[in-house]
Structure formats: structure tokens, C-alpha cells
Amino acid sequence: MAGLERQLTLRFLAEPADVNFGGKVHGGAVMKWIDLAGYACAAGWSGKYCITAYAGGIRFVKPIHVGNIVEVTAKVIYTGRTSMHLGVDVKAGDPKDQDRHLTTHCVLVMVAVDDEGQPTEVPDWKPELPADIELRESAIRLMEMRKKIGAEMQAHVDLQPSLQVP
Template sequence: MTDRQREITLRFLAEPADVNFGGKVHGGAVMKWIDLAAYACAAGWSGKYCITAYAGGIRFLKPILVGNLVEVCARVIYTGTTSMHIGLEVRAGDPKNQQRQLTTHCIVIMVAVDDTGKPTQVPEWVPVTEDDIAKRDSALRLMEMRKKIVREMEDHLM
């Protein structure tokens, strides 16, 4: 048994202050909730303060309405030496029933840092189930793709 927390779900009520000009929850509010859940998950796994190094592949699939109960589920899907890849899913729906629809998903990379702000080692996570192995393998493939994107984006620096 481990005292490491690999997964967490945060819940929020979508408030009128979260609305964009179209009357739906603003993507920035959703991204803030994602970052909060990623931090809570990474800190729970590593036992350390963590910072966001990357957020990518954010897919907004369905709108979130004011008054919806929003659930942001975060799970460690890969650990490096100092970093943790966190898979996130956002689901939302009427709080009066149990039905939630997938609205957004992405991956966030968090880095554990020490008191001086320098990256520090995190505990290794080893996948066991087929699903966990598939998610870990996907995180590794995405890491390679990001390296290519970084090289390509350098041409666009101003």
C-alpha cells in the first residue's frame, strides 16, 4: 500500500462569473480548473510543490453551462525523473442528477521543485493494467511529438 495519491477529482459549480460572451463557461475558467486539478494530483503523488511545465492537446468537446456541476478528474499517467504527466478529463452536467458528459480533455506536465525552485526527483509510477500501460505509452509518444513541435515552433518566434 502506498500513501501516494495517483488520482483526484475536483468539483466546481459553474457560476455566472465564469461565462463568456456566448453565455457558456469561458475556456479560460476551464483551463484554470484543469491547472488546479493537475497541481493537486501532482502534489499528491510527489509530496512536493509542483509547477506547470506544459499543457497541451486541450480539446473542448462540449460547452459547459452556468449551474452545471463540473468534475475535473486528474490522474498520473507517466513519471519522469522530476516530471509527471497528468491526464485530465472534464465532465459536466446538471447537479440534480448523476449524468455527466465529457466536455474537455488534455494532458498537463507538472514538475516537482524544491525550496529553491529547482526541479527535484519524483517517485516513479509503474503501470500495471493494460489501460495504464496504454496511457503511459501514449504519454511517451506525445513526448516525442512535442519535441518535433518545439523545433517547428522555433521558426515562428518573433
């Protein structure tokens, strides 16, 4: 049922196929896991198919090693009319003990879509706890920053010389 569970955690072992040339888990593999957890969380919250509209502020804090237990936790931190902002934490550690350390963090924006692929409304999430209120306010501040960054990026694109073949 939509609008009930705002957090989801995926748990699995990092596999040899996830390794990069440096012997650690590849950043692209971590980004895929983030997207999977984000989709599962957003679909669960909205009760709809969801697409990733934005992934930002990705911080790779520590490496993940092959054989580590990996926990990818996605949590709804803000809802708009059709979108959900999710805070995503990736933690990892030796599966033989309970210690998990933060390896990656980011914010995702997922949009719920209908059968025709058009944005559709999502259940509203209203924070009650002080920490959740701060997460929501942070998501709103990040949204405002993304608008400014988007304008700057568009200006950069507009200033590029056209690629015309003589």
C-alpha cells in the same frame, strides 16, 4: 504520503462569474480548473510543490453551462525523474441527475521543485493494468511529438525578422 494517490477529482458548481459573452462557461475558466486539479494531483503524488511546464492537446468537446456540476479529474499517466504527465478530463452535467458528459480533455506536464525552485525527483509510477500501460505509452508518444513541435516552433521563431527600430 507521496506516491500513493495518482488520481484526484475536484467537484464544484459552475458559477455566473465563469460565463463568457455567449452564455457558456469561458474556456479560460476551464483551463484554470485544469491547472488547479493538475497541481493538486501532482503535489499529492510527488509530495512537493509543482509547477506547470506544459498544457497541450486541449480539446473543448462540449460547453459547460452555469449551474452545472463540474468534475475535473487529473491522473498521473507517466513519471519522469522530476516531471509527471497527467491526463485531465473535465465532465459536467445537471446536478439533479448523475449523468456527466465529457466537456474538455488535455495533457499536463507538471514539474516538482524544491524550496529553491529547482526540479526535484518524484516517485516513479509503474503501470500494471493494460489501460494504464497504454496511457503511459501514449504519454511517451506525445513527449516525442512535443520535441518535434518544439523544434519546428523554434525554427519559426528563428526565421522572424528582428524588430529593430530605425
